[in-house]
Amino acid sequence: MAVVAGVDFGTLSVRVSIVDSGRGRIGSATGEYPLIRKREDPDHATQRHEDHMQALVAAMRQAVQDAGIGSEEVVAIALDTTGSSVIPVGEGLVPVDDYYLWCDHRAKNEAALITAKAHEKNLEAIQWYGGAYSSEWGFAKLLHWLRNNAEKREQMVTALEHCDMVAAVLCGITSPQDVPRSICAMGHKWMWNRDLGGLPSESFLAGLDPILTGVRNKLSGRYETSDSIAGYLSEDWARKLGLRPGIPIPVGAFDAHWDAIGAGVREGDVVNVVGTSTCIIAIAREVDLVPGVCGVVRGSVHPDYYGIEAGLSATGDIFNAIARRAEASVADLSKGLEHYQPGQTGLLRLTWDNGDRTVLVNAELGGVTLGWNLTHNPQDELFAAIEGTAMHTRIILERMAGHGVPINRVINGGGIPQKNETLNQIYANVLQKQVLVPEKEVTSLGSAIFAFLAAGVFSSIEEAQEALCPSYRVVEPDLDSGRVYDELFSLFRKLYFGLGTPDSEPVSFGDVLPVLRRIASEAR
Numbered sequence: 001m002a003v004v005a006g007v008d009f010g011t012l013s014v015r016v017s018i019v020d021s022g023r024g025r026i027g028s029a030t031g032e033y034p035l036i037r038k039r040e041d042p043d044h045a046t047q048r049h050e051d052h053m054q055a056l057v058a059a060m061r062q063a064v065q066d067a068g069i070g071s072e073e074v075v076a077i078a079l080d081t082t083g084s085s086v087i088p089v090g091e092g093l094v095p096v097d098d099y100y101l102w103c104d105h106r107a108k109n110e111a112a113l114i115t116a117k118a119h120e121k122n123l124e125a126i127q128w129y130g131g132a133y134s135s136e137w138g139f140a141k142l143l144h145w146l147r148n149n150a151e152k153r154e155q156m157v158t159a160l161e162h163c164d165m166v167a168a169v170l171c172g173i174t175s176p177q178d179v180p181r182s183i184c185a186m187g188h189k190w191m192w193n194r195d196l197g198g199l200p201s202e203s204f205l206a207g208l209d210p211i212l213t214g215v216r217n218k219l220s221g222r223y224e225t226s227d228s229i230a231g232y233l234s235e236d237w238a239r240k241l242g243l244r245p246g247i248p249i250p251v252g253a254f255d256a257h258w259d260a261i262g263a264g265v266r267e268g269d270v271v272n273v274v275g276t277s278t279c280i281i282a283i284a285r286e287v288d289l290v291p292g293v294c295g296v297v298r299g300s301v302h303p304d305y306y307g308i309e310a311g312l313s314a315t316g317d318i319f320n321a322i323a324r325r326a327e328a329s330v331a332d333l334s335k336g337l338e339h340y341q342p343g344q345t346g347l348l349r350l351t352w353d354n355g356d357r358t359v360l361v362n363a364e365l366g367g368v369t370l371g372w373n374l375t376h377n378p379q380d381e382l383f384a385a386i387e388g389t390a391m392h393t394r395i396i397l398e399r400m401a402g403h404g405v406p407i408n409r410v411i412n413g414g415g416i417p418q419k420n421e422t423l424n425q426i427y428a429n430v431l432q433k434q435v436l437v438p439e440k441e442v443t444s445l446g447s448a449i450f451a452f453l454a455a456g457v458f459s460s461i462e463e464a465q466e467a468l469c470p471s472y473r474v475v476e477p478d479l480d481s482g483r484v485y486d487e488l489f490s491l492f493r494k495l496y497f498g499l500g501t502p503d504s505e506p507v508s509f510g511d512v513l514p515v516l517r518r519i520a521s522e523a524r
Helices: 049-067 108-120 124-129 138-148 162-171 183-189 202-208 235-241 255-262 316-325 330-334 378-401 421-431 445-455 461-468 479-500 512-523
Strands: 003-009 013-020 024-032 036-038 041-047 074-081 086-089 158-161 180-182 222-224 229-232 248-250 269-274 278-284 295-298 306-312 348-350 368-370 409-413 435-438 472-475
Touching: 003 049, 003 162, 003 255, 003 445, 013 049, 013 445, 024 049, 041 049, 049 162, 049 235, 074 162, 074 255, 074 445, 086 138, 086 162, 108 124, 108 138, 108 202, 124 295, 138 158, 138 183, 158 162, 158 180, 158 183, 162 180, 162 183, 162 229, 162 248, 180 183, 183 222, 183 295, 183 306, 248 445, 255 269, 255 278, 255 306, 255 409, 255 445, 255 461, 269 378, 278 378, 306 378, 316 330, 316 378, 330 378, 348 378, 348 479, 368 479, 368 512, 378 421, 378 479, 409 421, 421 435, 421 472, 421 479, 445 461, 479 512
Parallel strands: 003 074, 074 248, 180 222, 269 409, 409 435
Antiparallel strands: 003 013, 013 024, 036 041, 086 158, 229 248, 269 278, 278 306, 295 306, 348 368, 435 472
């Protein structure tokens, strides 16, 4: 038997799991850190490197204690993070500024510029991104930072994704040329494509803005999949973490991609990693490019497959916002939702509160709720929001399936499906598919699987999944509910593309409110 540490950096906390190769998770702990928002700028979302590392130290020590083992028993550590969460660093990889977190949308104009120039110059890489570049992604964030931080610009020697930064720091790497760069991160968010020569050309980047001149060379490093070793835990960080120095650390990845591995993803599966946002992850041996889908990257999720990523820019964040406005908790508002009938609220909610990640790729959108009356309450809005996230997910899955992505099973991973059975049932009813929910939480389990691979404990991802991934409970779709949701979805789809696409053909929405009222009346 062997023991590893799997680390998952989420939006608000880091989760450390101590996992035994025979017994599974034997200990865990979390460490929180602040998310820096600004009321005057809702697009602003940053975090501090120091806060991340202090939380990691506290969570690691607590997790080892919780497991009841000696720290010398941990034979490897692997780390995943949110993304694209970008930090500019100076000499010695010392941070020059805070992270632009994945949910920071200040780079809307830069993303629109990249999209427009990519099509103007026939940049092939943009087609691997569904035809549009997002404000959530690396080059847009970096360009925005360079434009708005002239006094710090000369200090920057490179910019790093969070997963690459934390691996480099723990390994004691200080030179940009030696930094392990995750193909998962750079492929999905920075237009890196091995078959297209890596990153976009110097001429393309400098043509976006002269301020990007030379940036391509600054993004050097070892571009690797996560079955490669990033390095080994340094003496300094081993002492801080309370672990043995010299243990291997594999190249990192994004949290949702490794959560999909921890959820047992196979070809033909789609994993909805439902948390603060939703990442929708699939793998395939061969796949067509999918318009509007965030990225298709070889080796990003599983080294031997193409990884396909899509998602919603906000899910749990929307639920939390509804509860916050009601001065309640999501748990309290959720009590009794299991008795609601499909469409009974008469509300139809477009869940664009943090923009649209897929398939419109438009950060300028805002949440829309139709059908309000004088008796509606926050619980009604929460139920409609869950329905809205499910219908948005159906939009995405239909787009993926229409372009060759096999969808045989739907797995609801992430933290929210473990706590909200109403959400799982609504998703099954809206998608009209069985929804599989892991019997145990899988957050950071994917990290542990890659740590075991780095230590040589398992010979393949599949072998590790067979040993460690939990079984599923199956949520069956209700056919009567499905018929109601088919009618609601036809309205949702019309509104989604009609309101969300600036140059869409004129569409009549005069039937929407009467149909919502009729469906609500029938449900009651």
